Amino acid sequence: FLTLAKCRVPRPIGTADPQDQHNLSNFVEMVVAAYRKGYDLDRLKLEQRLASAGKDDSSAAASPEDRAKQNLESAVLSQSMRIVMLTLETVFGANRESSS
Numbered sequence: 001f002l003t004l005a006k007c008r009v010p011r012p013i014g015t016a017d018p019q020d021q022h023n024l025s026n027f028v029e030m031v032v033a034a035y036r037k038g039y040d041l042d043r044l045k046l047e048q049r050l051a052s053a054g055k056d057d058s059s060a061a062a063s064p065e066d067r068a069k070q071n072l073e074s075a076v077l078s079q080s081m082r083i084v085m086l087t088l089e090t091v092f093g094a095n096r097e098s099s100s
Contacts, residue, residue, distance in 0.1 A: 003087045006032050024080075031084040035092075041085045045078065 004010075006028055034044050052074075062070070 003028050003032065003084045004091065007088070007091065009091060027077075027080065028084055031081055032088065035085060035088045041082060044081060044085065048077075048081070 031044065034047070039047070
């Protein structure tokens with residue numbers, strides 16, 4: 001729902017908890033901005049991996065539990081990114097293709 005709100009699509013009844021919306025707001029804004037710049041899901045995921053590669057130098061020293069948590073968070077982030085991009089493609093994909 002946050003993806004639709006960022007693109008000013010009318011909001012259905014029964015949306016997510018406001019705290020959850022706040023926590024995901026920056027993430028959704030980043031994905032929407034990338035979509036508007038013409039990024040597809042693969043390019044966005046590549047950019048994300050490259051950006052996190054520079055930050056993950058400390059992961060070699062992390063405990064197995066910490067690495068497992070990082071892997072889980074990465075998987076959730078990847079699926080969330082996919083959901084946002086698919087939402088954008090569903091709502092705006094036809095307009096994007098017809099204007100090309």
